[in-house]
């Protein structure tokens with residue numbers, strides 16, 4: 001089924017990379033928007049990293065800053081009104097925030113690509129999908145129209161679009177939602193990037209199609225050994241595909257963990273609340289749990305722990321001191337690898 | 353529902369025939385926005401009729417002598433006014449009657465086409481290119497660039513179109529076709545600039561522009577490949593409608609004695625001349641007016657057809 005010979009085109013960077021450490025590392029990233037009403041602090045110190053071949057799921061309620069973080073990584077934030085007052089985004093150890101616009105543009109699409117939530121509006125309505133897929137090869141690799149088209153068809157086959165050759169000249173609106181998202185995936189995949197950021201890639205799709213698209217994404221990621229940052233607010237989707245999870249709240253990472261451990265024992269009250277709000281078969285008929293209250297207004301983030309107005313465990317210290325994201329340990333004091341929590345009472349949450 | 357295995361094509365796209373994938377590149381002709389628009393236009397009667405009319409007008413404008421042997425400027429006072437139209441004599445000098453100086457109205461309508469069509473098309477092209485460019489740059493870059501260009505546009509927009517054109521024309525002693533084109537374009541580009549700016553601002557915020565950026569497209573590519581095709585439709589509609597406005601404006605200026613002057617022949621001059629004699633001889637006014645209306649209509653129809661053809665969703 002695959003029509004492009006992958007072995008010949010794997011970028012040398014992937015095998016002969018002299019950089020040690022994670023593929024992408026975000027350090028203490030802050031993003032704010034200067035609006036008429038004041039400064040919206042959308043991201044307030046995000047830390048996460050992802051390795052080649054690894055899937056990081058970023059979870060959190062609407063407005064928690066997941067997309068803004070992703071846009072900052074891609075370098076597609078609207079500036080102004082956006083601003084990055086501090087932080088680092090290291091790609092293979094190099095801080096992208098210090099690169100020139102041209103250097104960053106060369107990374108986009110080639111090294112890091114992005115898939116958006118709504119594939120219909122993410123594809124240009126007046127250009128055929130073949131043109132848009134082929135554009136990747138024409139612009140970045142200087143291929144001829146004919147070669148680019150052949151490659152575009154190969155890509156469409158690869159993301160399992162039936163009758164690719166016949167549909168290459170169709171327009172985006174002529175495809176179903178799932179097929180469109182496959183086309184977006186194909187575009188992101190075209191230049192075999194090292195990292196893909198998928199911002200709620202399946203939210204706009206219905207449930208059966210969601211699973212197919214997620215499977216496809218996971219399969220291609222394995223095949224190419226790419227890093228994947230999967231942004232979602234659906235904890236259910238995450239369990240099958242992610243290696244690790246970062247939970248965001250009010251522009252901050254409040255918990256990180258390898259995927260399975262977090263389901264068994266969350267170390268942050270917010271994560272606990274999220275998990276409790278997943279519908280479960282064995283609780284059929286019972287009222288669904290929901291975290292009380294609303295996400296904070298980012299113009300006025302609560303002092304101390306941003307979650308304190310909604311947290312059942314909140315104490316005075318939570319209202320005054322910001323809890324740092326610290327490693328957590330098991331009951332016997334051994335460090336739990338990859339687990340961090342930003343809660344003054346993580347011990348009580350995790351072990352209590 | 354059977355489980356979709358990982359290798360089989362997902363069965364969700366029921367309308368797509370499940371033909372095995374192939375890479376037969378030559379099987380289908382390459383399609384593009386313009387290619388598809390052209391296929392669509394060829395099947396559109398509005399387009400065929402308007403295009404035929406416009407081609408005819410162009411031929412008349414280029415070789416008017418093909419259509420009449422009479423002179424538009426030399427009159428025989430013997431025909432003065434009294435030469436009422438003889439509608440059965442199609443194509444003869446007396447077909448549409450004579451004007452006050454005994455010149456063939458038919459010949460004047462034919463020879464007037466050139467100036468009117470040249471003014472209309474030239475002004476439209478000039479304002480579309482200039483106004484469109486200003487609007488695109490202002491809309492895309494925003495910030496101080498937009499503030500500067502929009503301020504500049506608004507200054508011109510503040511000047512009343514005809515009054516402004518009159519003032520500009522006063523500055524020239526000789527009122528040739530070029531001068532009239534300049535005067536109209538000088539004041540006419542603001543509308544296109546504003547329409548383009550608005551459309552670009554809307555399209556710029558579309559997800560697909562951000563997606564194109566996220567996949568590494570540069571400014572030029574985003575502006576000309578992604579944004580431009582999406583703003584063409586409203587611009588084309590405004591441009592073709594204003595083409596008629598410019599031809600009429602030339603007529604109005606001539607009517608006021610500020611537009612083209614003899615020996616140039618234009619519909620505008622004849623309409624203005626005919627208007628003053630409307631009680632005595634209506635035909636002097638009517639025939640150039642009909643030509644003007646047909647021309648304006650043909651271009652508006654063309655614009656509408658092109659706009660529809662450029663939108664894949666209406667195909």
Ligand SMILES: Nc1ncnc2c1ncn2[C@@H]1O[C@H](COP(=O)(O)OP(=O)(O)OP(=O)(O)O)[C@@H](O)[C@H]1O
Nearest residue numbers: 033040042061062063064065066067068069081298
């Ligand atoms: N251009 C902008 N100007 C002002 N505020 C913005 C802008 N873009 C984003 N924001 C704000 O930043 C905050 C975080 O938004 P973001 O899109 O990252 O949320 P999210 O976690 O992706 O939510 P969702 O799950 O709904 O996609 C929001 O409160 C939003 O209002």
Ligand code: SF4
Nearest residue numbers: 305308311318343344
């Ligand atoms: S720090 Fe306090 S308010 Fe914040 S989550 Fe922990 S217990 Fe709740």
Ligand SMILES: [Mg+2]
Nearest residue numbers: 066067068199
């Ligand atoms: Mg989002």
